[in-house]
Amino acid sequence: MTATADFSADGDVIRFSGDLSLARLGSLPDRLDKVEGKVARVDLSGVDRIDTVGAYVVHRFAARHDAPVEGLEPDGKQLFDQVVQSDQQVAMRPSHGSGFTRVLGEVGEAVVVTGRTLLGLLGFLGATTLAFMSVIRHPRRFRFNSVVHEFETVGVAALGIVGLMSFLIGIVIAQQGAVQLRQFGAEVFTINLVGRLTLRELGVLMTAIMVAGRSGSAFAAQLGTMKLTEEIDAMRTIGVSPMEALVLPRTLAAIVLMPLLGFYASLIAIIGGGLLAWVSLGIPPVTFVARIREVVPITDLYVGLIKAPVFGAIIAIAGCFQGMQVEADAEQVGLRTTSAVVQGIFLVIVLDAFFAVFFTWVGWN
Template sequence: MNKADFTENTGEGDRSIAMTGSLSLSCLGDLPDRLDLLEGDFARIDLSGIDHIDTVGAWIVLRTADRLKAEVVGADGDAGRLLDVVSRVDEPAEAPHKAEAPIIRILLQIGDAVIATAHTMVGLIGFLGAVLISAWQLIRNPGRFRVNAVVQRFEVVGVAALGIIGLMSFLIGIVIAQQGSVQLEQFGMEVLTINLVGRLTFRELGVLMTAIMVAGRSGSAFAAQLGTMKLNEEVDAMQTIGVSPMEALVMPRIIATVIMMPLLGFYASIMSIIGGGFLCALALDIPPVTFVQRLREVVPLTDIWIGLIKAPVFGLIIGMAGCFQGMQVRDNAEEVGLRTTAAVVQAIFLVIVIDSVFAVFFTWIGWK
């Protein structure tokens, strides 16, 4: 290939440069240095006489044309396309931002988290409004209520969870009785272990641990199912044919969770009582008859009512959190996993917050 070169032409009042040879990296030689020595303004850089041009040559031509305020002319089809591509990607790179101080970065992350939490809470409140509207529509039009869908969710939320919730509650009852008896033994009051197991189970732990378990099982399932349907555009298809996703997908899941939570909570309390009684019989030599008789004396009916009152509210929170996060899925499958995790975390957090509110409220009204 011919070595790259150029000639400077001075015409009638304008100056131009005519390139010759091969404008490729192996043939450039000292051409860039000689072009850098040119000064003033030029009208044109003519490429009609070149044999070949590569990316480096195109960049040198464009850089020289920009510096000398010259117009590049005479490029054939391939050379013209190469010059166009190089000109579009030859943009100045932004200098990296100076690293922020750790305390500033932490504060910014906290601020982002607070804003995201606020947006989520506003969205959840709006979703609650949509649920209430859908519930009112179902009350006004009972024929639109999907009984089969609700019954199917009964099995998923309730029947399928009996095994794991029962085992978990039984073991929790054993742990409460064992740890309580160890502490009460120091005062010779091991019999009060029955009080501890009975009141703590019916009032708090039975329904609370059930809510956490249901949030992990059913809340995550709701988010994953609805999120997958969103990705597959099944929800959009339902809206297109005139079927309300809130009535067809969301309400059956929420209704099933609200109805099943009191039953599961009471079942979990009974299993926990059985676990506590089992430990008392083995470790404390308290007969089952004595355990049950003492339980009836020390556990007021209000403790049972407290658990049954809190359970439907927890079920509403779990169902709403799972369905809300599932309906927020966008774009890709990764979003399904993120929303499923968010549904579980959100449900458990809200359940614990509401439980603390209930604890203060029931104490305030005298249900101690």
């Protein structure tokens, strides 16, 4: 039955009848908008069925004419009352304080979140260390196949992109250095710049950034997905430690392969710089290599090799930590993956600054 609205004889009572549901309302809302004059009351005793949309239409009409609504059965009355209660103007809470106060509050909140994250990372580092000590005490629990698989993921599969990046960085360093040194007639010192900068700093640092963006994000996404699908909970149920089975192989792979990748990146960067020096400056490769051996101290290589495993450990732990924090829904996987990359790169740069000060203090300039 199509819902209709009828007027009483005296014209001040509106009686509804029929099916007041969304599928049967038809043009009723438009016809109600055209009703003018005084309405004493709204009678719904003739209504066979009413849903939320119908109740809202009646409530809006009655509120506009300030008329009481009568005649509903108990179930319909309860639905109508809920619609009335829901149709309330939302009170917006005024903001207190100046813009500076709000900004200061947001900065304080960010500092608190950062502190909690660093504390969580520190605790996760401790848990990883305990898992490593446990595996040392029980060597049979060491998952050699998992570590080898992560070797391929972290190292072998990254050789192409790391090599290309390092080669181009070597060319850029040599080109920019030559342009500046040419003003003083000292183009030959481009070799010093390329050799020392790539072995000591940029080779390992750029490799760490690349590994953080590539492997650190993969660690977070993999563990986050396993957390959502409750695979990690299932591992705990059957007595398998997720730290030993998932986190430790990834961390060991990053620690072992970062020095190799860093050394590889430094060599490729030197090759790129040597190629640019040969083409642009006319310095033959034999002279370039001989000059590299003269001006680059062995301590620069030691500095890079010492920093690399620390960077690898930080990247792996940040990625695994963020992956283990995933909860609720799939959106968390993307958010935690982004956090893993940002935190990994940030911590690598902070540690690189610390190492620069430390090695200068010990005399490895």
